[in-house]
Amino acid sequence: MNDLGTLNLSNNQLSGQASDMFGKLRKLYELDLSFNRFSGNLPQSFGSLKTLKTLYLQNNQFTGSVNVLASLKLDNLNIQNNQFTGWIPDGFKKIDNLEAGGNSWSSTRAPPHYHIYNNDNDDRYGALREKSSVIKGLAIGGAIVAVLLIILFILTLIKKKSATLLHYIDESDSQRRSFAPLVSHDKGFKFMGSSAAADILPRSSSLGVKPSPSDRSSSVGENEFKIKFNSKPHTSGRSSSVSENDFKVKFNYKRNTEPINASTMLLVDLQAATGGFSASRLVGKGSLGCVYKAKCVDGRILAVKKVDSPSHDFAEVISGISKLHHPNISELVGFCLESDFNLLVYDYERNGSLHDYLHLSDDYCNPLTWDTRVRIALGTARALEYLHEVCSPYIVHKNIKSPNILLDIELNSHLSDCGLASFYQETSKNLGPGYQPPEYNKPSDYTMKSDIYCFGVVMLELLTGRKPFDSSKPRSEQSLVRWAMPQLHDDDALAQMADPALRGLYSPKSLSRFADVIALCVQPEPEFRPPISAVVQALVLCVQRSSIRKKIGGELSTSRRSDDSEYYF
Incomplete structure (x- = not known):
């Protein structure tokens, strides 16, 4: 077929x-x-395709x-x-639409002789240039090492003096602060605006909690972030303003390189398995379809x-979803x-969704116990x-709600719809009433902290058994968050709010900590x-202390009064 x-x-x-x-x-x-299992080096005959304008090789195992x-x-x-x-050849900078992430590109500078030649004479010439570069490098190497050692010594002295000065400033400035910082100096977390945080969230540096990328948004612009992590395909045409460093950084971001486990399935097989997609x-029917x-x-x-x-890059979305592997995430199988x-x-x-279990169960269905509810919250938090x-790069879910939390036969939670955020152009439509964060006005307003808000609404559902928005309730109680917020620190009110x-x-104490x-x-x-991550640590303590309570309660023959126990969360 010439x-x-x-x-x-x-x-x-x-x-x-x-x-x-x-x-x-x-x-x-x-x-x-693309999307095959080819391996080994690229065929040399690719170099003879002089009329080729478009080449897609993504999601294979080429080396x-x-x-x-x-x-x-x-x-x-x-x-x-x-x-x-x-290394990525310099010639690739002239390509209008280039996607090269998710490979093991060298992070070092390409050697001076790194060019592409098409015949043996050029190869020999490149070898000579390499030898010449080595000789020149040896001649100036000693001088460069000496200069670097001097600079390193000076920087060390400056750093020590700066650290002393900063410590002094921090000591004196702390006397004038009226609010605690978001991140404390002992690497633990503190939060402004709530005294309850001091008793809830762990502050130990052993937690290994790292700052959320959204907390760094003030120092990294949105456009800079997209370039750095190659978050969207480059479709703006050639640009002469891309620096050499930007070019290298763009294609060396950290990426999950595990093989894709999801397999291609035939439409005829899926039609047969679903009875022709019969009613x-x-x-279920969600914002994306049935x-x-x-x-x-x-x-x-x-x-x-x-x-x-679907969006125009549906195959790319599938590739991303296929690489999400976590026990509490619904994994794509095909x-x-x-x-x-x-x-x-x-x-x-x-066992369907958490929404069905909480809001649609009949009298014959066993209700979720308190320990199971806390465990469902922990599993969902770990997925998030x-x-x-x-x-x-990190992933914002954009659709955290109880219908998207699925329960297996043992009532373990599995968060669904992960990796589909690009489909949600109007988050208010897919989330539904009651879940929408107060800061949301347009799609760009939705951040990781918006996911946290939606997860808090799910936790409220677990605590109260109520829907996020219920038009059958009195007007003052229709919005779950607005109704519950003033009562979350009132133990007497909590007892009335509980499902x-x-x-x-x-345990009333466990309920109170969960509400905090x-x-x-x-x-x-x-x-x-x-x-x-801080929420996960708090819920882990809840589960651990609940287990300790059960163990001690089984060993003791005395009263099991929950009000005085020091083992509750």
């Missing part, structure tokens, strides 16, 4: 070394091998350098999420999410992109901590809300 202009083999399961078979495709202008592509005059190149090494298999229960021939039960209006169908496939959680503080389904089977954490999460001002 006259072939476009070759698209993406989203298959092709594997192994790509054959060196492209030399005769002299008229090829678009080649797509080695990309030098063979340096001589091509490409307009679009995507080589991200492979195992390429070495009888419908288990979810169906699928019964596979091998006995598996799956949940198929039918996305109605997907299908056929005939205008965009389907995401997950494991089916037999993974998104906010483990993933790099009647609990039947009083909880909620009060911090739903603070009206985003900057006063804690990072999710």
Whole structure:
């Protein structure tokens, strides 16, 4: 097929070394091998594709350098999420749309002789230049080392004096402060605006809690952040203002490089498993589309999410979701992109959602115990901590609510819809009434601290058994947050607020501490809300102390009065 202009083999399961078979495709202008399992070095015949303008190789396992592509005059190149090494050729700076993140590029400066040559004479010339560079380097190396040692010695002296001065300033300035800082000097957390925080959130440096990236927003602009972490495809055309350092930083961000576990599924199989997406298999309808229960021939039960209006980079979204691995996150097991169908496939959680369990259960359903509710909150918080503080770049969920917290057969929580934030252009529509943070006016207002607020609303649902917004209640009680906030530090009021389904089977002290954490999460001002890692630590203590209480309660034959116990959270 010598006259072939476009070759698209993406989203298959092709594997192994790509054959060196492209030399005769002299008229090829678009080649797509993405989302396969190709490995090994790039075929040398790629270098002969002089008419090629678009090349997609993302999400494979290619290794080695990309030098063979340096001589091509490409307009679009995507080589991200492979195992390429070495340096990105300078010629790539001229490519309009370039995606190269998720590889193991060298962080050091490319050697002076690093250029791409097309014949043996040029290779020999490059070797001579390398030897010459080594000789010159040896000649000036000693002088450079000496200068660096002197500079290091001077900087050490300056640092010691600065540290002493800062300590003195901090000592004197602390006498004049009227508010505690957000981050204390012993590496623990303190929060302005709530005295309850002192008793709730751990301050020990052993927690290993790191500042939330959103707390650094004042020193890093949004545009700078996007460039640094390559958060969106570059579509603005060529730019002569990109510095050499920006170019290197952009394609060396930390990325989860685990292989994609989700597999491509056939539309015909999913149609058969869902009964042709029949209404009888419908288990829910969200802001992105309907979810169906699928019964596979091998006995598996799956949940198929039918996305109605996908973005233009749906394949890239799938790639990101496939790399999210956490026990409390609904993990993508498959997907299908056929005939205008965009389907995401997950494991089916037999106990439904937290919303269903709290608000739609009948009298025959066993209510959630207090310990189980705290454990569900902890699992969800850990999932959010993974998104906010483990993933790099971090992920804002934008859809934290009880319908998206799924419960397995053992009532462990699994946060769903992770990695789909790009679909939520109007967060108020997907969140629904009662969850919307007070600072939200437009999509750019939604941050990680907005996720914290929504999680606080979920915790309120667990505590009270009420919906986030209930129009059947009196006007003063319709909004759960507005009704609950004034009462969260009143122990007598808390007893009246607690879900009647609990039947009083909880520790009042545990309920009070849980309410104090909620009060911090739903603070009206985003900057006063804690990072999710601090919330996790507080909930861990809740679970641990509850376990200690049970153990001691079982060993003692004396009274188990909860009011006086020092072991409760």
